[in-house]
Amino acid sequence: MSCSAKAASALTCMMTALPVLFVSHGAPTFVLEPGVAGANLNRLGRRLVEPTKPSAIVVVSAHWQSSGLRVSAAPMPETIHDFGGFPREMYEMQYPAPGAPDLANKIVGLFKQAGIKADIDPRRGLDHGAWVPLKMLFPKADIPVLQVSIPYSYKPEQVWAMGRALAPLRNDNIFLMGSGSITHNLMEWRSHTHGSNARYAVDFEAWVRKNVVDHNKDALCNYLDNPDGARAHPSPDHYLPLLFAAGAASQDGKVEVLEGDMRFGMLSMDSFVFH
Template sequence: MPLMPSLYLSHGSPMTALQPGAVGARLAELAAALPRPRAIVVASAHWLAPAPRVSAAPVPETLHDFTGFPDALYRLHYPAPGAPALAEEVAAHLAAAGLPATLDPQRGLDHGAWVPLRYLYPRADVPVLQLSIQPRLGPVHQFALGRALAPLRARGVLVIGSGSLTHNLHEQRGYPPGAEAPYVRPFTGWVEARLAADDLPALFDYRRQAPFAAQAHPTDEHLLPLYVAMGAVGSERLGARRIEAGIELGFLAMDLYRFDGAA
């Protein structure tokens, strides 16, 4: 079975499900370039918990975990099967790494999972489960979660972190078409350079070292899935490849990252 990469996806607004823009095209291209996974694990910015939780629903519900959007968005569903047996395996890997997790047989797929998966695997025929993140525990902890799951890559499991490379909702409606927040490109350029250099200490310390970190991420939850994807490589060499997908609404950087490690 081919070795899977791990991915970090910027999922953008829920409206991405109706208006794919550049990121929809990049996701479709990415799926065409990947080996077909036997299952997917998504660590989403929209499932926060104080300790790791793993979804184990056999048929996960499509969660419309947002308000104030057009009715058409609430009619969308992503009917992928769940992966209860894999959920138990994920929990076992986490426990072996000293990160005990709880199985959640009810948890569905939030929009951090199903919105990008609509473009990666539109037939919804690859089993999917979700992994929560723990925002209070920071980047090193999320990296450890991903590292615990690294052996699954050799077994055809695609590990995805889903967030947004910049995410400051205080900026909503603040930029006219064609304008950009001045902090977006300095921040994303710094991330790209540090990933290319495999500079884990700097990336873990992004709050102090990255330019405009507080503006790019007033809170951490949309960047933390990046560290899960980094950890899932299983080595200090990340093999990071940036896939540019534009800037939405002037403040949401939609870059994607593929991590192949030393391969």
């Protein structure tokens, strides 16, 4: 291939490959109180549909864990209200996006090529880790959406490998999104006075940001080696979607930080766009 052909090929890749998003989705009421984080997601969504909107969206959410790797293939996924004790309007909200059964089968095939076993789930709907941020990104709900689960048994490196396996979809105009939280200690949240930001949450947020921007796989996968890691994530469910997104990203690409606030003194709302 000539130098000019290589340059043209690289330019084509830059023009066609969609970014990957990790979003901190916060509490379900994020959709009612979007703040700066929600405004940044809305602006990102407007950028992503110009000049052509994504043909489909694949979400790995903290709120779908399963005994084995599953890929949703419902033609019209229901809006799951998987929470309790919130305002009535939360339970009336819908995100009526169509599903993507054909894409689900393709994803199972991509996992198989990577040596990862996955099965189709024909009924799974969209949990709030998916539809809450999607309401801010793509409020028209006119882009097909499916979800991929996180197996209970998966280690950080395995979730990273899930992202690597699905990375080729970016060149097919498919938008990949991991949805979780940079910090997520609900036990402390319930007892916190909410007066000031917890030091450990601020420090862990800064550590994550640095290692995401540096594409430091070893550090991110070994987050429990960080002195604040176990406190920021007593369970891994809200951290692992970050590893899916980072695994699917170009390993030398620019990372854009979407600023968010620190809610309730310890719930980071920062998000990352991997270009």
